[in-house]
Amino acid sequence: MKKKRILTGIITVIIAAGLLLSGCAGSKEATKTSAGKEPYKIGAVIDISGSSSSLGVPEKNTLQMLADKVNAAGGINGHPLVLTILDNKSDETEAVLAVKKLIDQEKVLAVLGCSASGTSMSMIDTVQKEKVPMISLAASSKIVEPVQERQWVFKTAQSDIVTINKLMSYLKEKGLTNVAFLYMNNAYGDGGRIAFTAAAQAGGVEIVAEEKFEATDKDMTPQLTRVKTSGAQAAVVWAIPPSASIITRNFKDLNMGIPLLHSHGVGNQNFIDLAQGAADGVILPIGKLIVADQIPDSDPQKKVLNTYIEEYSKKYNSPPNSFGGYAWDGFYLLVNALEKAGADRAAIRDVLEKTQGFSGVSGVFNMSASDHNGLNEDSMVMVQIENGKWKLLK
Amino acid sequence: MNKKIALWGILILAFALLPLFIKSNYLLGVLIVIGLYTIIVIGLGILMGYAGQVSFGHAAFFGMGSYTVAVLTTACHWPTIPALIASLILPGLVAAIIGGPTLKLRELYLALATLAFGILVHILFNELKGITGGPSGMTGIPYLSIGGLVFDRDIKFYYLVWVTVLLVSLAVHNLIHSRMGRAMRAIRESEHASETSGIDTAGLKLQAFVFSAVLAGLAGGLYAFYVTFVSPSPFGFHTSVQFVLMAVVGGLGTFWGPLLGAGLVVALGEVLRWAIPLVIPGAGGEYQIIFFGIILMLIMVIKPEGLGAITDLFKKPRVEEVQ
Numbered sequence: 001m002k003k004k005r006i007l008t009g010i011i012t013v014i015i016a017a018g019l020l021l022s023g024c025a026g027s028k029e030a031t032k033t034s035a036g037k038e039p040y041k042i043g044a045v046i047d048i049s050g051s052s053s054s055l056g057v058p059e060k061n062t063l064q065m066l067a068d069k070v071n072a073a074g075g076i077n078g079h080p081l082v083l084t085i086l087d088n089k090s091d092e093t094e095a096v097l098a099v100k101k102l103i104d105q106e107k108v109l110a111v112l113g114c115s116a117s118g119t120s121m122s123m124i125d126t127v128q129k130e131k132v133p134m135i136s137l138a139a140s141s142k143i144v145e146p147v148q149e150r151q152w153v154f155k156t157a158q159s160d161i162v163t164i165n166k167l168m169s170y171l172k173e174k175g176l177t178n179v180a181f182l183y184m185n186n187a188y189g190d191g192g193r194i195a196f197t198a199a200a201q202a203g204g205v206e207i208v209a210e211e212k213f214e215a216t217d218k219d220m221t222p223q224l225t226r227v228k229t230s231g232a233q234a235a236v237v238w239a240i241p242p243s244a245s246i247i248t249r250n251f252k253d254l255n256m257g258i259p260l261l262h263s264h265g266v267g268n269q270n271f272i273d274l275a276q277g278a279a280d281g282v283i284l285p286i287g288k289l290i291v292a293d294q295i296p297d298s299d300p301q302k303k304v305l306n307t308y309i310e311e312y313s314k315k316y317n318s319p320p321n322s323f324g325g326y327a328w329d330g331f332y333l334l335v336n337a338l339e340k341a342g343a344d345r346a347a348i349r350d351v352l353e354k355t356q357g358f359s360g361v362s363g364v365f366n367m368s369a370s371d372h373n374g375l376n377e378d379s380m381v382m383v384q385i386e387n388g389k390w391k392l393l394k
Numbered sequence: 395m396n397k398k399i400a401l402w403g404i405l406i407l408a409f410a411l412l413p414l415f416i417k418s419n420y421l422l423g424v425l426i427v428i429g430l431y432t433i434i435v436i437g438l439g440i441l442m443g444y445a446g447q448v449s450f451g452h453a454a455f456f457g458m459g460s461y462t463v464a465v466l467t468t469a470c471h472w473p474t475i476p477a478l479i480a481s482l483i484l485p486g487l488v489a490a491i492i493g494g495p496t497l498k499l500r501e502l503y504l505a506l507a508t509l510a511f512g513i514l515v516h517i518l519f520n521e522l523k524g525i526t527g528g529p530s531g532m533t534g535i536p537y538l539s540i541g542g543l544v545f546d547r548d549i550k551f552y553y554l555v556w557v558t559v560l561l562v563s564l565a566v567h568n569l570i571h572s573r574m575g576r577a578m579r580a581i582r583e584s585e586h587a588s589e590t591s592g593i594d595t596a597g598l599k600l601q602a603f604v605f606s607a608v609l610a611g612l613a614g615g616l617y618a619f620y621v622t623f624v625s626p627s628p629f630g631f632h633t634s635v636q637f638v639l640m641a642v643v644g645g646l647g648t649f650w651g652p653l654l655g656a657g658l659v660v661a662l663g664e665v666l667r668w669a670i671p672l673v674i675p676g677a678g679g680e681y682q683i684i685f686f687g688i689i690l691m692l693i694m695v696i697k698p699e700g701l702g703a704i705t706d707l708f709k710k711p712r713v714e715e716v717q
Contacts, residue, residue, distance in 0.1 A: 049680050086667060087682075092628050093427060096621055097664065100420040100548075118531060118625045125622040129546070130419070140530060149534075185520065187529035187625070194530075 039080040040338050043102030044327075045113035045123065046137075050090025055115040058324035059137055060085055063112065065315050066331045076338050088114060092122035099123040103130050109338070110348055112330045113137060115323070117187050120155075127152050133349045135333060137326040140191050144372035154352055154372045156329035156362055158287065158379060160195035163264055166285040166380040168199050171234065176259065180209035180232035182223060182247065184239035192238030192263055208232050213243060220247040224254050234258050240265040245274035252278035259283060264380070268321045272388050280387060285380045287322050287362050294392040295381070300359040308361055325361030333358060333365065409556050413549050422548040426620060428653075428660045429555035430613045435640045435652035436562055437609030442638075443647030444570060445602035446582030447497065448505045451512030452637045455485040455607040457519060457629030459614025464532040464624040465525060474538045474619065481615030482608050489607030493600045500585075512634050519626035531625025538619040551620055558616070559653075562609060567649065578602060579647070643693060645700025654701040658693075662686060 044063055047056035067083040075081055084106050088095035095114055102108045103126070110133040114120045117140035124143070127134040134153050136143045141159035144150050171179060181196055183189035189212065200207050209230035211223035224247070227235055235258060237247055244266045251260050262271075262284040272279045288295050292305035308328055312320035320328075333352060341347035355374060358365040363379020382393040413422065434456060441447050459481040466477040496507045519526050526532065537546045538554070545551050569575050580588035581595050589595050618624050636659065644655020666682040674681055697703060 049683075089682075090627075092621070092623075092625065094663070097420065097423050097427065098667070100423040101664075104418040104420040118529075118627050121531060121533060121623045121625065122621055124533075126419075142530065142533060185529070187531075190523070190528045190530055 036075070037077075037079045038343070039082045040076055040343060041082045041084070041106055041108045042334060042338075043099075043106055043108035043111050044083065044085045045088050045095055045098045045102065045111065045119070046085055047090040047113075047115035047119055048085075048087035050088075052090040052114075052116040052119070055137075055323045056087075056090075058321055059113075059115055059327035061316055062312065062320065062324040062327040063331055065311065066328065069311070070335060076335060077342075079338075079343075081335075081338075084108065088119055090116065090119065092119055095119040095122050096126060099126050099134075103127075103132050108132070109343055109345055110134065110334055112327065112334065117143060117191070124150065124153055131349075132345055133334075133337075133352060135330040135352070137323070137330055140187065141195075141373070147370055147372055150372065152349055154333070154367065156326045156333065156360070156365075156373075158264070158362060158375050159373050160191045161199070162373075162375055162377060163285050163380060164192070164195045164199045166377045166382065167196075167236065167261065167263075168203060168205060169377070170283070170285070170382050171205055171236075171261075172203070174234075174259075176234040177204060178206050178208045178231060178233045180211070180227040180230055180235045181207050182211045182213070182220070182227065182235060182237045182239075184243055185212045185214050188240060188265060189238045196236065196238070213239075213247065215239075215243055217243055218246060220250045221254065223247075224250050224256065228254065228256060232258060234261060236261045236263075238263045238265070241268070241271045241274050245271055245276075245279070248275045248282060249278040264322065269319075272385060277388070279385045282385045283393070284383055286383050287325060287379060288381055289320065289322055289325050289361055290390045291381060291383055291392040300357075300364055301361070304359050304361060322362065329360035329362050329365070332360065406560065410553075413552060419548040422552045424660060424664055426548065426551055426555050428657045429552075429559050430617055430620070431637070431640060431656035431660060432559050432653050433555075433562055433613040433616075434610045434637055435644060435656050436559075436566055437606030438637055438641045439644070439646065439648075439652045440566060440569070440578070441602045441606040442641055443645075443651070444575060444578040444582060445599050446578075446585075447599055447603065448501075448638070449508040449603070449606070450505055450631070450634045450638060451508035451510075451515070452606065452610050453629045453631070453633035454512040454515035455489065455610035456614040456617070456633065456637075457515065457626070458485045458488065459611030460618040460624045460629070461519065461526055461532075461614075462611070463615045463618040464535050467536055468532060468534050469525075474536060475540060478538065478612075478615045478619070481618075482611050485611030485614070486604050486608040489604045490600065493603040497596065497599045497603060509631070509634070512631055516626060516630050519629060526626070529626060531623060533623050535618050535622040535624065537622070538616075545619065555616060558612070562612075563649075570649070574598065574601075582647070639690070643690060643700055645697075645702025648700060648702025651700055651702025658701060662689060 046060050047053060048060050063083060063085060067081055070076065070081050084102060086098040086102065088098050099111055102111055111127060112135050114123065115137055117138040120136040120138045120143050123134065131152060136153065136155040137157055138155065139157045139160060141161060143155050144153055183193045209227045209232055211226060213220050213223055237244060239247065244262060260282050262282050264284060264286040266284060267286045267290055288301055289305055292309055295302055308320060312324065333355060337348045337351040341351045353367055353369060355365050355367040363375040365374040367374035383390050384393050416422065434452060438449065438452055441449055462481040462484045463477045466472040466480055467474060492511060496504065499507050520529050537544050545554055577593045577598055580593055581598060585595055640655035640659045643658055644651030666685055670681050670685060
């Protein structure tokens, strides 16, 4: 009995000591690279495990690869780069604690992340208060708007509205003005619904049917049946796999006879595989990464895309996807800013805001005081799936 | 008795002086989160440890508190204090309404009913887009201000949260040493026996349930003022389980249990986030969860009564005295 008590006491002490120790862990890494100039420290809070891990893992891989590359090439203006990546487990409270740790303990100059909109939003208050530049890798436009309350926040993923505008132009060009909108009932699908409804009201497209489904649903036939009777000329689906693949299979089984358009959320091989052959004919707006081999050599992004694909495939034995691309953009935007501004958070922010003509993986960034995303419709292309392959639509 | 007061004094002094030594907002942030969870687990501890009722739906009350603050301060432009008070009242009311029929259920059935309630409320957070902003959440929550004092820095919030913990602890300390507390413990041991002794078991269980919901709502309200962003994801089933875990690891029916349980679970998560990559380079959260599980299992094997029973260390064991 007594022994047990002592043991428990010891465990408690160890845990308490661990908590205190974790406070001073940050300073050790820096001294390793003291040979040259003072290192530049940056941090990343990524959804590596948990529900958003499919986004976070390629982002983590990309960041690690690029940090190694920059250091192998001699760092930034001779300063070695120290990158600390923390996992927030797709949890908003953990994201808040992680970003505080990066700022306070690691004394980072800037923060990359998070992978998802919710976790990104939860960090905004902290970076605004501490005046630390943050580059989010998530989609929601609320992350950078209103800009006057988000001076320190930037993001590299295309906002919903950019994707929707691209899609709208396509619909209008093809004369498909009566459409059905189907969306997944989560932050991603809901963001798409809000942006699509607004764009439809503004410009000549009518939503004749609106249906939703859960991320875990296994059959969307009822929703599609209602779409069939609504007289829609095309169906637009805002979802990610596996539900996006299931609805595509249902769509084929029902012989809907109208074009099926998806969002950029299906832009990975997983979608085609899970759709089991039903994905052929699907049309979607997406960044150029997936059709890098088909875009003309004159495109300013061509070189960046090819280099990224080559390096990533070599290191990880699988092609990169657009999520990794968001991390690539965030990383190099920051490296560029560090080159010009040095170790000064405010100066880094100012340089980021003035970014012009930066050719990244997701598009050509032109930031301004009123636009902290800096991407427009030109960053997207329309793609059709043919025989299980992505094909650029002219 | 004097010894006890001295212990309290030392602890309060330690918490009051701690920010002088730790200047880091990160460690303050960890302590704030521990404090918020402690408030919830204290309530859950009353319900589980004293009244003997399990709830797998407390994340719902936590979320209700957060959303009450978020909606009242952003959409209705209420001042922050009335919004915080409302964040106690609404979960309490809901608990009083659903508690009546639910608490007639016992053991497993009660656990399932609270679980269903938790999931239901989580769905409402997602679906009531006009009120809650749906899955995208709500932004623009102002900082809490009490008479000109704005709680905008971690250090201020640290004191706010821990003073709240102290007040709640004092209230609970009085409660469990009152006639009501003894009656609750009687219910835990045997509902039938306590009923025959003239204890209003249904009424007491309901009071404990409402009390725990009010505390969860309070923590939720403070959480919204701290993070200034609210979305449905932190209030799911997983969080409810985490609260039960904290209560059990801390020790049911012990006074220090909630603090130790919340502290251990949060601190362990943070320590592992830093320690695991040192042992296994490039390891993510998956590995942390494995170690988390192993450590919790060890604690439960070594100390099934929970960490709260650790105060026995300072006492002479009663069993031996009897012998």
